[in-house]
Amino acid sequence: MSSIDDNINIQLDNTQKELLLTNLDADGRLSCLKAFKVARLIGKKPREMSAVTKSLGIRITNCELGVFGKLKFFDPNIEVYKNLKESYSGTKQLACKVLFEEARNSSLRTVGSTVKNSDIEVTNCQLGCFRERKGKKVAKTK
Numbered sequence: 743m744s745s746i747d748d749n750i751n752i753q754l755d756n757t758q759k760e761l762l763l764t765n766l767d768a769d770g771r772l773s774c775l776k777a778f779k780v781a782r783l784i785g786k787k788p789r790e791m792s793a794v795t796k797s798l799g800i801r802i803t804n805c806e807l808g809v810f811g812k813l814k815f816f817d818p819n820i821e822v823y824k825n826l827k828e829s830y831s832g833t834k835q836l837a838c839k840v841l842f843e844e845a846r847n848s849s850l851r852t853v854g855s856t857v858k859n860s861d862i863e864v865t866n867c868q869l870g871c872f873r874e875r876k877g878k879k880v881a882k883t884k
Contacts, residue, residue: 752794758784762798771803776812777869802871806850807841809859809872815855822848822856830862835874837848837866 761783765776772780777791786876795802804811810830826844836857841864845853857864865874874877 747884748811752783752786752790752793753797759798762794762800763853766800766871767803769803771801774802774806774869775804777802781869788868789870792867802869805854805867806862807838809864809867813854815838816860818856818859819848819852822852823860823862826853826856826862826865833863834861835863835865838868839866842868856871 762772762780766772767778772782777795778788781788789834789838792802797838804813806813808815820842825847826836826841829840829844841853841857856862
């Protein structure tokens with residue numbers, strides 16, 4: 743994922759690096775949820791995590807809202823979709839933070855499943871990975 747702050751290089755001390763490295767998955771990547779945890783542990787803002795990981799050659803993966811990664815999702819929840827629909831004004835775009843707040847009423851996996859399987863677009867990643875989702879991939883036809 744391309745970082746919002748591509749030009750920012752955030753330096754970490756050895757303790758901060760160790761805290762980050764001990765939270766990587768088997769593939770050497772940092773999951774979305776662990777990125778929030780690591781931000782707290784190393785004293786950084788969540789939105790700085792994309793720049794932090796990029797400066798170390800580490801990728802953030804498994805977006806809990808289904809924008810990127812390989813997490814498996816459930817079927818959409820119609821009640822959650824109705825709640826989310828009330829939050830946008832015709833654009834069908836909602837900020838990541840809004841979706842995380844909605845998850846307090848159900849679960850992050852339920853909200854993620856609903857977003858992943860709907861027309862809602864996620865914007866403004868709280869980890870700084872993207873400002874706008876580039877749209878769902880559509881297979882090209884000849």
